[in-house]
């Protein structure tokens with residue numbers, strides 16, 4: 001039972017490990033005893049399990065989610081001068097993978113209700129591109145993009161979809177389809193903060209295209225096949241046997257963890273709503289308490305796996321709220337304070353403040369709260385009480401919408 005002032009971390013990996021230690025430790029000893037660290041049966045078995053889980057024909061392990069994106073784009077022959085549509089409101093790796101190949105990220109805004117890439121913004125960007133080669137939607141925070149609307153755009157322009165599903169393992173779109181099964185490739189991260197987190201870095205690519213899978217397996221291993229023959233230049237981006245074995249042991253628990261996260265989100269929604277908050281389908285200015293919870297996907301088949309639970313508060317008090325939560329020892333994070341179109345390294349693309357109003361508003365107003373599966377009722381109540389009281393006492397009397 002946590003005392004009133006015990007720290008509440010944003011993510012408590014030790015709590016998850018305590019419950020799994022007896023399962024995971026023998027598996028790690030197994031790998032150590034085998035001394036088979038690269039490739040081999042542990043990797044093959046995990047790749048097959050992930051393909052089965054996502055409902056795809058193939059899965060290709062690699063060293064990180066960033067590399068999953070990079071290897072996907074390399075296998076799709078994306079290169080200098082090519083354009084790839086992606087959101088600006090995402091983790092850096094989404095656009096970093098495009099840029100590293102000499103291609104150009106073409107930014108799109110988000111739908112403020114879902115935080116996902118806005119379909120109209122994608123349509124407009126695709127029509128304006130002269131050399132569009134791929135669309136890279138990001139299922140941000142664990143909720144699927146509107147894939148049914150994005151697919152016809154990709155089809156009309158004859159380009160593949162690379163799903164950035166790094167935050168979205170197990171999530172389903174409005175038609176009930178698994179993240180990673182809808183695009184030409186789906187890219188996952190096993191960074192420890194993800195719903196399926198490794199004991200270090202790791203990533204994986206799913207696809208239904210056998211030739212693409214074979215090429216990605218070569219690319220992750222310096223483009224080598226057979227041994228010491230290189231038909232193209234790849235990279236060293238393999239998923240270690242140790243990571244594969246640990247992730248495989250955790251995989252059967254993934255849906256239960258997602259369920260626990262969904263129940264936590266239900267509790268947050270209910271308690272914040274009782275305090276007068278609304279959800280992202282509304283404006284901050286509409287709510288008695290100017291705080292927005294994430295609106296749930298409307299379709300019954302959709303599944304939000306809540307890798308993050310982000311609230312919105314007025315931009316003028318967001319950083320003061322952060323300082324207050326530090327004092328109160330309540331973990332939190334801003335995903336993401338500086339949108340990619342305003343990052344110094346992408347200055348040459350000409351992005352300016354005001355280009356993507358919904359993205360910029362989210363960057364200024366959003367705040368992620370703890371949502372991990374082991375969070376207790378008392379912890380959730382303390383978080384809601386602390387946040388709601390601060391917002392009530394400090395929110396400006398008139399809150400502006402975008």
Ligand SMILES: Cc1ncc(COP(=O)(O)O)c(C=O)c1O
Nearest residue numbers: 064065066091093166189190191
């Ligand atoms: C949306 C998104 N894309 C890509 C990545 C990159 O994954 P990794 O950290 O495993 O390289 C992440 C990781 O945080 C992510 O959140």
